[in-house]
Amino acid sequence: MKNWPGLFIKYPLFFVSPDIKRGLGLEDLLPDFHLICSYYDSLIPVLRRNKVKILCLQESADKPENIINNSGSLLSKSPVLNYIRSNSGKIPAVAFFKPSLKIDFLLKKYKFIKVGNNYEQNEKFENKIKFLQIFSKLIPDYLTPFTIEKLHDLEFSCLAAKFKLPFVIQFGHGWAGKTTFFISGESSFNKLKNTFPQTTVKVSRYINGFTVLNNCCLYKDKVLVSPPALQINGFSKLSSRQYVTCGRQWPLIPFEKSTVSDIFKLSQKIGRIMNKSGFKGYFGLDFLIEGNSGRLYVSEINGRLTAASAFYAKLERGKDLIPLLAYHYASFLGIDLPVEEISPLISGSQVIIRNLQTDKKINLNLNGVYQISGKKIEYQFDDYRPQDLKENQFIYHQEKIIKTDSEISRIESLRQALSSPFKLSPWLVTLLA
Missing domain, CATH: 3.30.470.20 (ATP-grasp fold, B domain)
Structure with missing residues (x-):
């Protein structure tokens, strides 16, 4: 079906993200698609040559260092709201990369169509701790053995005996592996424990693969x-x-x-x-x-x-x-x-x-x-x-x-x-x- 993009003609669709690259994929294909971003990117003039509609706040910012790094905060700014309202004769639809409570609140407040799940649905599955609590009984053969506790309640000797060295500690949230820690000795464990004592973590066996x-x-x-x-x-x-x-x-x-x-x-x-x-x-x-x-x-x-x-x-x-x-x-x-x-x-x-x-x-x-x-x-x-x-x-x-x-x-x-x-x-x- 070659003409499927035309099915979206009824909906002015605005993708809101600090980084314009998060909203790419169909930007030059859907009939009424808009990208709204915080940071200037050298892709912007390239995309505009291809008739992509873009609002970039940094292009008009007096102080670039104050540019917003959060989709919810970006959506709340008056230039963004004015752009959305002036470019949609119908009820606008707003898409985003990662759900948040602020996005949920604002889209409900402005009565915009939400193109994405709410924060609660995202948190239920993306949080590594909650994910295990849901799926540990549903797919047990495909999960590594694990322990879930606050860091201050964990002891290195017990974890080393249970999981061998190295073992893995993960926070509930993280991006690109930045809150995953590979523990090969007691000093690295104690440093993490002392820094984040109240953080609930998942501890599991290291998989060499x-x-x-x-x-x-x-x-x-x-x-x-x-x-x-x-x-x-x-x-x-x-x-x-x-x-x-x-x-x-x-x-x-x-x-x-x-x-x-x-x-x-x-x-x-x-x-x-x-x-x-x-x-x-x-x-x-x-x-x-x-x-x-x-x-x-x-x-x-x-x-x-x-x-x-x-x-x-x-x-x-x-x-x-x-x-x-x-x-x-x-x-x-x-x-x-x-x-x-x-x-x-x-x-x-x-x-x-x-x-x-x-x-x-x-x-x-x-x-x-x-x-x-x-x-x-x-x-x-x-x-x-x-x-x-x-x-x-x-x-x-x-x-x-x-x-x-x-x-x-x-x-x-x-x-x-x-x-x-x-x-x-x-x-x-x-x-x-």
Whole structure:
């Protein structure tokens, strides 16, 4: 069905996020779609050339250092409300990346259509502690043994005896692995315990393996599931922190049909459980695959749009598929879309560079599309359309504002970034050298 974007014509849709990249995917495809962001990004003029409608607060801010870093606060600002109201003759629909109580309050107050779950639904599944409390009896064979306690009630000797060293401590909330701690000795445990004594944590056995993820969407009575992707982490060239997420790659390698089948079945089962609670739309799952045994564990649920949802939508569009992101919007707007039952064959990589020294070595002066042939790299043009990339091309994008441990630049390609879970592909090694 080629004309499905026209079904959204009735709804002026505004995606509100400090970072404009969170709202990408369908920005140039839906008929009345608007991006509202805080920070200026060099993608903005590129997107505007492609007729994308954008409000960026930093473009008119007197004091850039006061730019908002929170979607709820962004939504409350008068320039944002004025823009939404002046660009919607009908009741506007507002989409967002991560739910919050403030977003719930404001959308109810302004009587805007909410395109996303409320905070309570998100917290029920995304909080790692609450996730275990719900699913420990439903999928026990796919969860690592764990303990849940406040840190001040835990003793290192007991945990070391139960889980062996190293063991893993996780907070209920975190982003890109930044609140996951690998404890190999008593000093690191005591430092964490003394810093966060009242924090309730999950403690579990360390799994020597790699992380796999997927994107899913609850649309009406169906659980739509993407093929699994390999999470990129553990490379010092990308980040000084070993376990911080630095991207993802489709397809999954190594490719075991039984593992892919188990991931699909688990995703369906978890999705049905979430659906019964009233959750709908986008969510993502993280899995651990143990290196020696190949055993599969469910790690966590991201009960919202994921870090991969925008890029994955571009890859889907490159295959002429209706993206999961479209089903997410449609599930909250009551739009009927045809459901394609064939599992798509998706290939592409998104690499996040968080190591400043590596980014300096790349020595690419311009954002945009490059062509790589062996060790020869040539700039092509400034555009952002991952769905139209050729096999020997990639997009390089450097952030304008850089924060500690955050994204410095990214590389997007239809090529595989990894030749194995622990080895970068030769073309990427050449680029990062």
